[in-house]
Amino acid sequence: MGYAVGQVSAFAGVTVRTLHHYDRTGLLSPGGRSRAGYRQYEDVDLARLQQILFYRELGFPLDEIAEILADPQANALEHLRTRQRQLANEIARLRQLAEVDERAIEVQQTGVPLAPEERFEVFGEIAFDLSYATDAQLKWRDSKGHREAMARASAHTKEDWRRLMAEAATWRAELLAGHDDGEPADGERIMDIAEQHRLHVSRWFTPCRAEMHQRIADDPRAFALVVPPSQQRPGLAAYLAEAVHANASRRTRVKKHV
Structure with missing residues (x-):
């Protein structure tokens, strides 16, 4: 049974112009x-x-496809191996581009205007979670505090960081x-450490009230x-959160007695 060019175009998903x-x-x-x-x-x-x-789906040019089909037994395997290497190189290149793009997004969303090598030098292991930065940007972009924090972060110099x-x-x-000495999270010393962190955020980014500090924790x-x-240690995140909440309660009690 024979098929007209229009029929082949329809069921093969290629245009009549391509078939011609x-x-x-x-x-x-x-x-x-x-x-x-x-x-x-x-x-x-x-x-x-x-x-x-x-072969077109794999990215082969038409002249190379013609060469493969002219002698498939002799050429197909070597052509496929060559194309596999090319695709692997292209994947690696695209991954590098994606990393560069991710770092560019990160700079925009976290407000840290440092080059990649400077970021590694300054921050070491600390890595910015883009999903966290994105959520914060979407949720708080209209808040004065978030705008101020981003502006201050962007204004920090390398020495500031x-x-x-x-x-x-x-x-x-x-x-x-x-934590390692087993001090209670709601003890005075650990609550003081939590307070130091709250003041650190306020000093370098934006006024950090108790409610904000608890959300962060x-x-x-x-x-x-x-x-x-x-x-990081098992239970350390919960330990810090408990200290932050205890410190917030302590500050509330102090205010009531003032």
Whole structure:
């Protein structure tokens, strides 16, 4: 049974113009004829078309496809191996581009205007969670506090970030020591450490009231910005959250007595 060019175009998902081009170049010329003398595609032609579309999907140029189909036993495997290497290289290149794009997005959403190598130098293991930054941007973009925090972060110099991170490292060391020594999270010393963190956020980003501080403490993605993976401990996130909440309650009690 033969098929007209329009029929082949419909069920193969290619345009009539493309089929005509294949015909003109000799890549795929219909071998049958209708009673009226029109050229028609036979089953063998459709099988060849399937091969052409397969190689086109892999990105082979038409002249190379013609070469493969001219002597499939001798050439197909080597061509496929070559194309596999090319695709692997292209995947690696696209991944690099995606990483560059992700870093560019990160800079925009986290307000940290440092080059990638500077970010590694300053932040080390601390990594910014883009989903956290995106959620914060979508949720708080209209709030004055969020706009102020982003503006202040963007205005920080490299030296500012160094000082900020050094201050955070000192605070983190005190937190870890308290946790590892088994000090109660709602004890005075650990609550003081929680208060230091609240003041740190206020000093470098935006006024951090108790409610905001508690939201930060309760979000595991925010915790990853506070304690790098190598320094995290089982139960440390809950320990810090408890300290933050206890400190908030303490500050409320103090205000009531003032």
